[in-house]
Amino acid sequence: MIAEVIVDIASSETDRIFDYLCDGKVAVGSRVRAPFGGKTLPGFVMRLKQTSELPIEKLKKVTPCDDEVPALTEECVRLAEKLTARYRVPKALVLRLFLPTEMRTGKIRELMRNYAELLRLPTAGELSARAKNQLGALEYLQKNGKTDCAELNNLFPGGVAGLEKKGLVKITREQILRDPYKCVTGERAERTLTADQARAVERVERDERAVQLIHGVTGSGKTEIYLTLIAKSLAEGKSSIFLVPEISLTPQMLAQLRSRFGKNAAILHSGLSAGERFDEWWRLRTGEAKIAIGARSAIFAPLENLGVIILDEEHDASYASETAPRYNTFDVAYLRAKYNGCKLVLGSATPSVDTYRRAKEGEFSLIRLAKRINQRPLPEIVIADMRSEVRRGNNSAFSFALKEEINGCLENGKQAILFLNRRGYSQTVMCKECGYVAKCEACDVSLTYHRDEDCLKCHYCGAKYTMLSACPDCGGVKLAYAGTGTQRIVTDLQKLYPTARILRMDNDTTSGKEGHYKILKAFGEKQADILVGTQMIAKGHDFPAVTLVGILDADMSLHFSDYRSRERTFQLLTQVAGRSGRAEEKGKVVLQTFDPENEVLRYAIGYDYEGFYQNEISLRAAMAFPPFSKIVRVLVSGEDDKKTVEALRTVYTGLEALYLENSEKFLFFNKMRAPIKRIQNKYRYQVLMRLCDTTVLPQIYEICALARTRDALVSVEENPSNLS
């Protein structure tokens, strides 16, 4: 037999298929060790065949790795081929998306642990009273049963070995399966679907189309619909993939999945330790778990026989990968749904303009849930005009209306969420004498002051700088703090409400696997009255006692130069507002703005998605913006400015030729510096294009793949959500 093999090295020289001889133990998707230029390299079998174009005697032989099952399923192998062709990145790089790193680096052995089990109790005099550690270990085993030897040795060094020698305990080597979410527990809430939910489930099952969009207002009970679909798929012996924007933000969801599906659910999450991630992956690969839950990358879960794929909050920007290969989760999900002949279910209260258009035009089925569960009203949104607040002498971050609402909320023992999409204490630190602004040395951006650590941080690369005592340019000591961040909000809030218990949730307070979970859990258990946070708090949370949401600066995301900033603002405001009044008590939202007439805000206040969509889609059509065109950015970056510019030149020459030959397919073509000229010491340049005909896209990818050098990264981004 002959195997077509890809070696696991992401370089252009090895980026092709090599033929090898193999034996019957090798299957499609197997990991093998392949002799290659005097070395032995890890590789993967893409295909098996009987003949090769090369003479048989020239072929070398691969050795199979002794995995129980091939690392990759047949579907994954075929999918990898499609993605490689689509995004023009090295094949090895694409294959890596499908595997936990441990699988590739071969460190799986760590999974085996020694366990001690008590066989019998010692006879009188068999154990000396001085053998403290043996006695300790014995007692421990008696009380706790089978225990990890490492744990025993921590408590009673050497004790267990002594016991084994005497034949009192048996030690066995077993695979450990870690439980990364031991802390996540919840009540099993078995619910009867409402009529609306049941209708939605039925529509999904009955409709022929592969893609189903559930457009349901916040609190309409979409989660229950997903869980029902997953349960039905499980009952048929099929597996499911359930994607959420950011898994660490959804402990409630995890708790529900856990209580409902137990060990059938596996959680794939970047916050897990490498070993934990491997375990979860392994349980899916062997079929022990049939439900994969996770963020974007869980779309590559090694499941066979998929019954349904769910993309919750389908509009979320996190579904577009920002590292090579820059795949779009929907595209991958769609391929998998097609391959498995299953449904792809998208859900959102604020679908992306693109998705909604495709649903309206009949390409996707459109299922609406216009009401919250039990006809609960959507919270009332009132506008606080910050211009008039300033005129009335209020320069604080809180309007009078908001302060009054917070008072009421605290008096009634209810909870409030305050949203500000900017972390840190203040946005910039400026010298009042000369206008100097503190900037990152590695990035072309200003630094943010963090008061709790008394330092300056770069939000692009994470670098920390000691706080300035004087201006490094002019020596002036009058430093101004401009732009309020979440830290400052908490400080100011605490002054206004000295007895209120306040929690803050942003990138600075949520480090570690359980960082998000702890804050959300504390808030959910009413250990705090007010939660202040960035957009993390907007996503999907369901806190029944929250009756007030304050949006401190609704204008902030409106004025970005990106064509999607209006859409993003509408989505964000609707999502944040949707956290209020989800239980019996009616909710309220105070939205603070300097631009109260703004139409995007108007649509958000009226919960008028349809109106927003109509307005937006006609604007996009008039401007020929997506979905009526495709924006493509080619980003060239590298540490050496000269070499980066060289690569840019190659790219540009190629693209320009393409443009000149096909100018009717381009609406826009230009090269320039990227808006942020340097990030993490890398210089950045871009070629920006807008296409009215995407048939040139494969050529664009081709040109960029060829221009990539060791010193310059060349990446292609389609409709990028971030143009920095």
Ligand code: ADP
């Ligand atoms: P969405 O995801 O649409 O914003 P959720 O799925 O979070 O909404 O549901 C909103 C609330 O309604 C949750 O508290 C949930 O527990 C509750 N809920 C959902 N379905 C039902 C049902 N069939 N019966 C009673 N309560 C439900």
Ligand code: ZN
């Ligand atoms: Zn930086």
